[in-house]
Amino acid sequence: MSCGEGEVSAIMTIFDWLTEVLRRTEPSGPGRLPSDERIAFYRDYVHNSVVLAAAAQPEDPLPGLSWQYFREDVRHEARAARIAMRDGTFGTFFDTIRLLPPIAIVRLMAARSVYFPTPENDGAVDDLLAYLDAATVRLMRQRRNAVLAQQAAEAKRVESEAPARAREEALWAEYRACPFARLSTEPAEFLRWIKLQTPDTWNVVVDRWDYNGIGREDVIAWILDQPDCDLATAAQFFFIAAMDLGDSEPETLSPLYRNSWELMARVGHNWQRGHYRRNDLRLSSVVPSEIALYDEIVARREAEGRPFPWRVPGPGERRFGVREPDSDYLYEHGHLWIGFSTWKRGREARGCGVDFPRCCNASPAD
Known part of the structure; x- marks a missing residue:
């Protein structure tokens, strides 16, 4: 060209x-x-x-x-x-x-x-x-030298941090294989465990909840029924569920999705009556367009004469906290983990890593 x-x-x-x-x-x-x-x-x-x-x-x-x-x-x-x-x-x-x-x-x-x-x-x-002109050339060369100096300093920093990065990567591989890093999510054990955790950990679990999972509904239902459940945690579930199910009627849904619709309704009623007394956390996993979709569904259902049996605060009335959750745990893809930093702190106390992987007969996590 x-x-x-x-x-x-x-x-x-x-x-x-x-x-x-x-x-x-x-x-x-x-x-x-x-x-x-x-x-x-x-x-x-x-x-x-x-x-x-x-x-x-x-x-x-x-x-x-x-x-x-x-x-x-x-x-x-x-x-x-x-x-x-x-x-x-x-x-x-x-x-x-x-x-x-x-x-x-x-x-x-x-x-x-x-x-x-x-x-x-x-x-x-x-x-x-x-x-x-000479003045422009001089200024540009000075700036080029400043960039080169910064690049040299950055290269030196990266080189100096290489051993620490290598150790961290080795620890990460050990962490993913360590049987002590993963906790049980069998329904009964998961429910017993969740009842001992903080509202911040509840938020972590709900944030990464597998909405298609079967057998653990009691866990998320218990969380969303607690007055100490943070409002952002409840709203996270509420808006995500409403995006998929808000236009449907519960009697038309399969049992799994009907349960989710009914739990969404419980959260809506709880929110309406001020059940959630904590409001510390940011609503960070639901984007404004997803919340706007809920408001569109509300307006459409009301225009069609089938309003929701609850009313949560409108767009200008919703207020959420500002901080991120502080938890020692991770929940992803239906698996519950001790957080990496928490695991590292407890590693030496457990005697882990002395002869990895024979230290605990660990095998790579699925």
Whole structure:
């Protein structure tokens, strides 16, 4: 694809782009601009490489010192060109790159190489800096040196932590195989155990509950009947159950799902009458769209003349706590575990790991 054919496909890798840049770059002197064709190519490269980098890590787009410098340069170029950035979103950031004048694109193209040092881009750095004035070159090289120093420090830190990571990985393998790490979830034993636990541990169990499991319904029903059950724990079950079952009538459901519907109804009635006296924990496992779906179901059922026989607080009235549960246990896929940190603390006291795996005749967990 030639650079005059419009925006380059976003699926091209950064390496492919950089290879093409190196092939096309012809250094010029300070104050002189590359051809219009090359400017268009640079603009596409800068824009698409930034979009791809942000998409690759959506939970924390463009992190680190290199991207900090680059974002500062984009904002500086926008101010210099008197381009008002709409807001602080990444969409605005991407759009601004499309609007910048040619000399700004040349500087950003240089920054995209200078601030992201690799053995492969040293030649491109020198070529691209040849277009820029001495003050800009000096600033960019200072920033490159700062990034290199940070990378060296990070590499040293990773190297120093390698033995500890290796020990932790070995412990993790031992933990997953250790018979003392897993607790029984046989219905009767599970119920006896849950009655001795804290409301935070109840939350952990409900949060990862297997809604299709059979035989352990008494456990979750007991939790959700307790006044000390945190409101977020009850709401977690309530909203998840309502998403699947709220539009149904209990008499139309199979026994397993009818039990879940009836338990959802019990939670709804408990919530309505203020049964749950704790409200410390965050409702962290139900997203707003799932809660909104419940509200839509409520409105639809009321419009159809079949309202729920309970009424929980509406969207503007729901309040939950702010902290995460603090528990020594994990529950996942129907299996109950002692938490890794808790297991480590008790490992030496039990004499574990002296001659693993013969120390306890452990075998890998299923």
